[in-house]
Amino acid sequence: MHDRELLFDLARAAGPVGYEDSVRAVVREALAPAVDRIDTDAMGNVVGTVEGEGDREVVVAAHMDEIGFMVSRVTDDGFLRLDALGGWNAQILRAQPVTVHTDDGTVAGVIGAEPAHTRDEDDVEDIDDLAVDLGLDGDAAAETVSVGDVVTLDAEPRLLGDCVTGKALDDRAGVYAMLAAARAADPDATVHFCATVQEEVGLRGARAVATDDRFDPDLVLALDGTLERSVPGVDAAETVSTLGDGVGIKRKDASVIPSPAVIEWLTDVAEAEGIAHQREVAANIGTDTGALQNAGGAVLSGALSIPVRYHHSPVETAHRDDLSATVALLTAALSRTASLVE
Structure with a gap:
């Protein structure tokens, strides 16, 4: 390389x-x-x-x-609902860190995951089943993120044996x-x-x-x-x-x-x-x-x-x-x- x-x-x-x-x-x-x-x-x-x-x-x-996402809605309790930009397998997205790109800069978020104690076996079927948690209440989230902001996965590239991954x-x-x-x-x-x-x-x-x-x-x-x-x-x-x-x-x-x-x-x-x-x-x-x-x-x-x-x-x-x-x-x-x- x-x-x-x-x-x-x-x-x-x-x-x-x-x-x-x-x-x-x-x-x-x-x-x-x-x-x-x-x-x-x-x-x-x-x-x-x-x-x-x-x-x-x-x-x-x-x-x-x-591939990424666009914010389609900011809920009253501060979560972001997403629309896909490209083709995702929604099942891999649970417990992923993400970055929200706003007009004022980037904001950290996570796509949450249900714990094993309460999870239904087939609880994630498509992007509509996912939400981004910003760690903010509804008012603060609405002030920070707008509908139409884009979202990307937060993953650093690294070496992996003879390969690269990211x-x-x-x-x-x-x-x-x-x-x-x-x-x-x-x-x-x-x-x-x-x-x-x-x-x-x-x-x-x-x-x-x-x-x-x-x-x-x-x-x-x-x-x-x-x-x-x-x-x-x-x-x-x-x-x-x-x-x-x-x-x-x-x-x-x-x-x-x-x-x-x-x-x-x-x-x-x-x-x-x-x-x-x-x-x-x-x-x-x-x-x-x-x-x-x-x-x-x-x-x-x-x-x-x-x-x-x-x-x-x-x-x-x-x-x-x-x-x-x-x-x-x-x-x-x-x-x-x-x-x-x-």
Whole structure:
């Protein structure tokens, strides 16, 4: 892994869907020295461009938003009711510390949990069953927090054996790999490195990039986390990817079937460079590639996937070797686009 501090800064930063300001600041600071120009569009996508020779253009995208919540109601007794920003498994959210982001700063809270003595076995079914406790009475809570404030999990990234763990590695791991490649690559085409927003609610930021008249890509590549389920209780046939086996080269997900020519090209580059890689087929996730592939007309498309265990939780886990492999493959591929796009 090239830069642990950068990855941890990305994972630590708050960036719930539609409110990506804090992580956007980290991205801009890291990306600006590696590109010829950097812009932020009206939706909040950050685009850093490296001008290459010739007329080939490549768009590389990774989404910087994370799933979170929005306050839907402040109750008379001081609790916050929530509306989801993205897809949560509500059962994992009991007993989680959270941060509420208000106009006046951040406020600590916890999502409470019933003690074992009184808990019904199936007492949490969806977000409506949860509430945030601020440790304040109703009047103080209403003065401190407003409807529409956003909420994120409070989870610090840390090393875990050969892995890293924390919140939002889907897709801060992909953003990290894109930024690291932008620093290392010597591309043979003009490359637009795009940190996108609102992926978790329908690939919205990537769709804005795909329809932006400033870009006319010959190739689009997206980086995202993919499911890694090689854990007790999950059938081996349902694992999708394996931690430590390298970068995933996507064959299919619910949003896209990448171009076979791009799949073959990425595989050839990986094998020529000795980069560990694995095949990926995922039936129930989507990625920015789905929005980039055809929103502005047909374009060659591919996707690189980082295996992430415990998706959409405060303990998302990625292997450091897989991160390094992703950086290496993207870096190498960007120097060889001429072999794919003539």
